[in-house]
Amino acid sequence: MTKFTMFGKLTAHPGKREELVSLLLEASRNLDDIEGCELYIINESVDDPDVIWITELWRDAGAHADSLKNEDVLAVIQRAKPLIAGVEPVRLRPVGGKGLGV
Amino acid sequence: MTKFTMFGKLTAHPGKREELVSLLLEASRNLDDIEGCELYIINESVDDPDVIWITELWRDAGAHADSLKNEDVLAVIQRAKPLIAGVEPVRLRPVGGKGLGV
Numbered sequence: 001m002t003k004f005t006m007f008g009k010l011t012a013h014p015g016k017r018e019e020l021v022s023l024l025l026e027a028s029r030n031l032d033d034i035e036g037c038e039l040y041i042i043n044e045s046v047d048d049p050d051v052i053w054i055t056e057l058w059r060d061a062g063a064h065a066d067s068l069k070n071e072d073v074l075a076v077i078q079r080a081k082p083l084i085a086g087v088e089p090v091r092l093r094p095v096g097g098k099g100l101g102v
Numbered sequence: 103m104t105k106f107t108m109f110g111k112l113t114a115h116p117g118k119r120e121e122l123v124s125l126l127l128e129a130s131r132n133l134d135d136i137e138g139c140e141l142y143i144i145n146e147s148v149d150d151p152d153v154i155w156i157t158e159l160w161r162d163a164g165a166h167a168d169s170l171k172n173e174d175v176l177a178v179i180q181r182a183k184p185l186i187a188g189v190e191p192v193r194l195r196p197v198g199g200k201g202l203g204v
Contacts, residue, residue: 005145007109007155021197028199039201041159043107043194053109053194055157057143057201092145092155095123097130099141099159 003038003100004061005092008054011085017050020083024054027076034070036063050085057094105140105202106163107194110156113187119152122185126156129178136172138165152187159196 012020024042031037036059045051058064067073094100114122126144133139138161147153160166169175196202 005143005157007157025198031200037200039199041107041196041199041202043196046193046195053192054199055107055109090155091148093148094143094145096127097141097143097156098133098139100143 002060003094004058004064005094006054006056006058006064007090007092008056009086009088009090010052010054011048011087012050012052012083013085014050016083017044017052020080021052023076023080023083024052027073030072034067034073036060037067057100104162105196106160106166107196108156108158108160108166109192109194110158111188111190111192112154112156113150113189114152114154114185115187116152118185119146119154122182123154125178125182125185126154129175132174136169136175138162139169159202 010020021042021044028040028042031040037056038059039055039057041055043053043055045053056064112122123144123146130142130144133142139158140161141157141159143157145155145157147155158166
């Protein structure tokens, strides 16, 4: 199993979560062109009105690293930066369970 | 969109993560019988040797709540408890992205 999962906790500046979610949703429509991206789900925290968690599943860690060199991805990151107060990445190795094969 | 996502951060007692992962993998094989469970992925932290993160996606919050009344699920929780030092649940509302439709 060489798949790679990343949870990204993004904390928006107060009142900016909705705008950040819209930007990420727009960006996620291009993910079919990004090789090796199997899941990219945008979630709003139920308990914290400024927090977004992104669930990413990649074919392997290299595919994730390559995506960060993609011009479209870099452009989205630049647009998102002014809306973001903090980022906490969580690097994970998926080991099994239901839905991993998708 | 009424789907419900839960990230569960489980911290195993030192040296017990492997045993806890095995138990969760065994339990996840029964999830096809649990209604409304769309994803249940078990991940090991890359950076913390005692930490597991579970990614859950449910048809709705009610399906998740109902699963916690299932006898098989309760039995797994009882077996897992002695291995677990701490639990941090993160309740989320998935809003879109790639792979949410599975």
